[in-house]
Amino acid sequence: MTPTSVLIVDDNVELAENLGEVLADEGYPCEIEATGSGAIRRIEQKEYGLIITDLRMHGTDGLAVAAAARRRTPPTPVVMITAFACDPQLEAARAVGVADVFTKPVDTSVLVALVKQRISHGDG
Amino acid sequence: MPTFLPDIKAYLGFDDHDSAVLASLLPMMTAHFPDISEHFYARILAHPGAHASITGGEEQVERLKRTLVEWMESGLRGPHDQAFYERRARIGRRHVTIGLPQHYMVTAIGVMRQDYERVISKVLAQDPVAQARAMQALHRLFDIELAIMLQTYRIDSEERLRRGERLVTIGMIAAGIGHDLRNPLGVIESSVFLLRRQVEDDRGRRHLDKINNQVHRCNRIVTALLELAGSRAPNFVEVDANEMLRSAMGSVPVPDGVRVDTDAAKGVVMRGDATLLEQVVINLVTNSIEALQNRAHGHISVRIHPYDSERYAITVADDGPGFEPELLPRVFEPLVTSRASGIGLGLALVRNVAERHCGAAQAQNRPEGGAIVTVLLPSDPAAQAARGPATSS
Numbered sequence: 423m424t425p426t427s428v429l430i431v432d433d434n435v436e437l438a439e440n441l442g443e444v445l446a447d448e449g450y451p452c453e454i455e456a457t458g459s460g461a462i463r464r465i466e467q468k469e470y471g472l473i474i475t476d477l478r479m480h481g482t483d484g485l486a487v488a489a490a491a492r493r494r495t496p497p498t499p500v501v502m503i504t505a506f507a508c509d510p511q512l513e514a515a516r517a518v519g520v521a522d523v524f525t526k527p528v529d530t531s532v533l534v535a536l537v538k539q540r541i542s543h544g545d546g
Numbered sequence: 547m548p549t550f551l552p553d554i555k556a557y558l559g560f561d562d563h564d565s566a567v568l569a570s571l572l573p574m575m576t577a578h579f580p581d582i583s584e585h586f587y588a589r590i591l592a593h594p595g596a597h598a599s600i601t602g603g604e605e606q607v608e609r610l611k612r613t614l615v616e617w618m619e620s621g622l623r624g625p626h627d628q629a630f631y632e633r634r635a636r637i638g639r640r641h642v643t644i645g646l647p648q649h650y651m652v653t654a655i656g657v658m659r660q661d662y663e664r665v666i667s668k669v670l671a672q673d674p675v676a677q678a679r680a681m682q683a684l685h686r687l688f689d690i691e692l693a694i695m696l697q698t699y700r701i702d703s704e705e706r707l708r709r710g711e712r713l714v715t716i717g718m719i720a721a722g723i724g725h726d727l728r729n730p731l732g733v734i735e736s737s738v739f740l741l742r743r744q745v746e747d748d749r750g751r752r753h754l755d756k757i758n759n760q761v762h763r764c765n766r767i768v769t770a771l772l773e774l775a776g777s778r779a780p781n782f783v784e785v786d787a788n789e790m791l792r793s794a795m796g797s798v799p800v801p802d803g804v805r806v807d808t809d810a811a812k813g814v815v816m817r818g819d820a821t822l823l824e825q826v827v828i829n830l831v832t833n834s835i836e837a838l839q840n841r842a843h844g845h846i847s848v849r850i851h852p853y854d855s856e857r858y859a860i861t862v863a864d865d866g867p868g869f870e871p872e873l874l875p876r877v878f879e880p881l882v883t884s885r886a887s888g889i890g891l892g893l894a895l896v897r898n899v900a901e902r903h904c905g906a907a908q909a910q911n912r913p914e915g916g917a918i919v920t921v922l923l924p925s926d927p928a929a930q931a932a933r934g935p936a937t938s939s
Contacts, residue, residue: 436733529735
């Protein structure tokens, strides 16, 4: 059975919490993680249906989180969120298998629709 | 305005007697002014480097000739006082605005000197002493003219440079603030999203809608700031022309008395960055609205239509005063503006977007009056990019 829980990684905790609440209302249990290193620990211990991560964070960034998600078998799909549309690191994100990239501002309803699609299809 | 007029006058030995000599020349010189003016502009038009700064065609040349006659008259009439200095200083600044290379001022004054000398030697042929005295006063006058023009030219171009540097700094600060505002705006947006599910009553929902609209508006402002501060890579997608026009016009407050018609021809295939193209329309319409300020009625027409087999055009035309002819070739440059309130970024961003789509932007004055800006864009920017970009004019 496809896991349905979502890990949301953002050093802006209020933003992550809000998104978690929205997704929980849609029936997806969410966990919030404020740091990249904490997220990697969780990913190594548990299988998530989807990981939503900010790209730029202090310390361990979203790229490392995405790489950890890819190391799982099967890889966990990742949605990357960035403030910079032409961030040079987006190339690197694609290289580690990130298919979905959102530029801030992210429209919550659009993100919800994508989460539904990704978790029900189980692809990423 | 600080003046160095007394200083140059003292240096050159120009005094009230020179002013009197020059004034006495006015009656005999007046008849020759039109010829001197003709010759002056014939020389400029024959010279590509100087000609380049005259872009308004014959009409502008005729106007400039008349202005030159007035310039010659006031130079002889005097008084050579502060008001004279300030009028001359404006000419120096004007030359910076139209981008005339500085050395043409020296050569142009040289042409004037020769023509005056030729006329003086004829009209005062019988009186060598008066002739010498007249030429002395004239040379002093021309040296003063030149010193003022060169001085104000330098001050003004330094000021423009400083403005440019200031703008880069402002751009960096704006970009920083823009990024920092994204996160709080994201929290507000998602909190509103959550609250909408809780709030049942109409009044509460109406206010949530208002918050949401304002958050979107703030996001658009942040996007515009970031857009100006740096050039992100455009995201080419299929754009629905009508949808784009509707969305753009939703962001522009149109004052009473101004009518805006929008029209997108059927079958126009637009591939481009929807946000950037919308910004082009917003900037052009905003410019037209500002040009129509202080008029009871105005009309703006926004059209999207096929241009040729590979390109389509976005045109925005208005029935305002049009562009100043002298500024026309440079309206797309940053910081070039004729408005006191503007800093001259709107059209710069239009050209920037056109070029990032491998297209071009053109500004013209319409024969029937008013301005028209045409943004030519390839139907397939990616294919155009492979062939090389078009140029803006």
